[in-house]
Amino acid sequence: MTDHDKVKKTAMKYGKDRPKAKNPVLIEDLTLRDGHQSLFATRGRTEDMIPVAEMMDEVGFWAMEVWGGATFDTMHRFLNEDPWERIRTLKRYIKKTPFSMLLRGQNLVGYRNYADDVAKVFVERAAANGMDIFRTFDALNDYRNFETVVPAIKSCGKHFQGCICYSLTEPRMGGDVYKLEYYVKKAKELETMGADSICVKDMAGLIAPYDAYDLVKALKEAVKIPIHLHSHFTSGMASMTQLKAIEAGVDILDTCMTPYAYRTSHPAVEPLVMTLLGTSRDTGFDIRQLAAINEIFEKDILPKYKHLLDDSKVSIIDINVLLHQTPGGMLSNLVNQLREMNALDKINNVYAELPKVRKDLGQIPLVTPTSQIVGIQTVNNVLFDDDKERYKMITDQVKDLCYGLYGKTAVPIDSELQKKALKSYSRGEKPITCRPAEVIEPELEKAKEDIKDLTTDIDDVLIYALYPVTGKRFLRWKYGKEEPPPEVKPRTLEQVTAEQGIIAKAKAGNLVEKIKKETVSTKGDKLRTFKVYINGGYFEVGIEEIGGTALGEGYVQQVFSTSFVTEPTAQKATKPDLALSDAVAGVTLNAPMPGMIISYSVNVGDEVKKGDTIVILEAMKMENALPATADGVIKSINFKSGDSVPKDAVLCVIG
Structure with a gap:
């Protein structure tokens, strides 16, 4: 029997009863964090993770990423959920698989560098609440921004995974900045810092398969610790890239369950499991078990979030990302921002301006928060600049970047832009060269004092310290000082089903006629009128409960707000007199x-x-x-x- 025949025979076993591979590829699942962050704006709720949690714990993942990144912001801002409670809740269901989080270095889970006292306590509280692996990155690959969080991670006895943010200035790896030597140097720095593993973080799906092979091979030769590859599917290359990385000896790969995979997310785990079946890198996963989990996702969970998926494109890949390098989440933000400003026709101008802004700001990698910094400044330039002046409206974060508050850029920032940004800058007009946090005053005690009448819980204090405006608003919701608005409340599957039925009737032209008939016969003084917009069409709908009691506004908003709305929620504001x-x-x-x-x-x-x-x-x-x-x-x-x-x-x- 040939080796090929042996592989085929072994591959006939789909479950865990097949022989264990000599060197299995380890898999980290990102479904419950980066999966829903990439596909539907991080709106996944804890209650919709519980039905699959115990089943996913049995798969055999090396780790599950369940927290960090944008989850902390989105949970307290849009979902009325306590971010810390998610870790504690999931830990009750997922007892075998280590938890992983995405930590933005000194940025923690926010969009600026925080003071050392906040950074240290945040890591300690994340560990105490149940976090095991801290995937830690800095948007500028400036590891001075690790000098506070890494000792805290180590002192808690947790796994420090150091990241190298992957970026390009050429179509493929090379050029004057982001070449092989750059990444090898960064890997050695991380190993010296005590990293337990190294992750190549390819946030926009830019790494080509053969570049991945060369990079992984070089890193395996340069350092002794495991190499982990994280590559988004945005450009369509990630699945091929993973295979070449496996050939080069990569230790760990990131995937998502199929319903949360592809597009701007990550490759699906199931095709990879089948591809490696019976080989020396076989994952050992049971494909039938994965299929059972996917069925729950498809039938019971994803229908609640379909309204958030971008269905405007037929293609599941965006090859333009290789030109503008903007991560998928940032790209959708840019489009939404332009749409709200009635300037979506300028999107091509934004694409053309973006690489210019990035170059002016030191060829920084495009990952949170630098992707937002470059993105919003690009929009500002397109909308407000003219032939006489560039950078007419400079964001505070660009000023901070020019001052050095984010760290050292890959190449120097354009001197004229830096001078303009720092004119009358509150901290001074001369940029710093030290570690950024050295010029940031302690913040934790002030945060405690600011909300002492509301709460003294340290986890609550950290929510406020990281997000003073939205954090305090959430804490007022949490402690019953304010009523949460309807838009932060969860949607039930029953509401989704009812909504889909209404939409189907409206598209068929039946909804308006039916309501007109009912309002003629039962119209009362409590009738509520709503404007409905569907695919460019316009309807006016009167709603009144049979018997004369008007439907509550909150219910109507929950039913109508997602697919056809009375007023765009982004435009909603407290109106002055x-x-x-x-x-x-x-x-x-x-x-x-x-x-x-x-x-x-x-x-x-x-x-x-x-x-x-x-x-x-x-x-x-x-x-x-x-x-x-x-x-x-x-x-x-x-x-x-x-x-x-x-x-x-x-x-x-x-x-």
């Missing part, structure tokens, strides 16, 4: 884009000079300092911290 605004004479400061109010720097009655910062507006998680449009006195302030505002909203009046 229009009569009062009209009565106040003066120059208005309008929102240049949709966003959330972080804070006002002034109060009514304050004198201001043209150019003084009036308000900080967050857009796409980046902050924009909006200046006074004239000299004068603040006559009215129309919003408060935490309010969402549409484009052109009057933020204040200067008289």
Whole structure:
């Protein structure tokens, strides 16, 4: 019997009863973190992870990524869930498989570098709550930003996985910056720091199969610790890349369960299991067990989230990512931002401007938060620059980057841009060269003091320390000080089914006729009227419960908001008293884009000079300092911290 015949015979066994491979590829599952983050904006709820948790624990994954990245932000901001509770809850169901999280170095799970005291305690609390493996990266590959979190990880006895963010300046690996020598040098730095494993983090799916082979082979020769490959499927190369990495000796690969795989997510685990069946790298997984888990995902869980999937494209890959290098999640944010500003027609201008901005900012890798920094600055340039001036509206994060608060860039930042960004910068006009956190004052004690009347729980304090505006709002929801809005409440499968039925009737032209007949015969004084938009069509629907009691607004919003809505949720805002605004004479400061109010720097009655910062507006998680449009006195302030505002909203009046 030939070796090929032996492989075929062994491959006939789909389950775990086949012989164990000599050197099995280890698999980390990303379904419960990066899978739903990539495909439906990190909106996966803990309650929808529990039905599969115990089954996934039996598969034999090396680890399961369940936390970190954008989950911390999204859970408290949009889902009304305590991020810390997710770890504790899942740990009750997943008892065998180690938990992995994505830690953004000194950024933790936020979008800036935090003080050392916050960073240290955050790691300690993550470990205490149940985290086992800390996949740690820095957006600039500046490992000085690991100097606080790594000792904390080690002191907790946990696994420190150091990441190298994969980036390119050429179509393939090479050029003056991101070449083989660059990655080997970074790997040696991580091993010296005490990394237990090294992850090549290819966030945009840029690594080509043969480049992956060369890179993994070189890393295996340069360091002794395991090599882990993380590559998104965005460009369509990741499955091929994984096979070449296996040939080169990669130790661990990242995959997702099939319903959460592909597109901007990761390769699916099931085809890989079948590909390696009977070989020396056989995973040992039971394909029937995986199929049973997928059935639950498909029937009971994913229907709740289908409305969040981007179904505007037929193709499951985006080859343009090889040109603009923007990770999938960031790309969808850019598109949404332009759509809300009625400027989607400028998307090609954004693609053309993006590599220019990236080059000006030091050829930084495009991964959170640098992808957001480059992305929103690119949008600002496209929308607000003219022939006379570039970089007319510079975000606070670009200023921080130019100052050195994120670390050292791969190549120097454009000197003219740096000079312009740091003009009148609050920390000084000369950039720093030290470790960024050395110039950040301790933050933890102040955070404790700020919310002592609300909570003293250290996990709560960290939520506030990382996200002062949205974090405090969540804590007020948590402790019953405010009622959570309907849009943060979960959707049930029954609501989804009912909604799909209404949509089907509307598309068939039956919904309007039926409601018209019912409203003629039963119309009462509690009838509620809603505008419905479907595929460019327009309907006006009256809704009233039989018997005369109007449906509650919250229920109607839950039913209608996802597929056809009365008002786009992104435009929803606390509206000022229009009569009062009209009565106040003066120059208005309008929102240049949709966003959330972080804070006002002034109060009514304050004198201001043209150019003084009036308000900080967050857009796409980046902050924009909006200046006074004239000299004068603040006559009215129309919003408060935490309010969402549409484009052109009057933020204040200067008289």
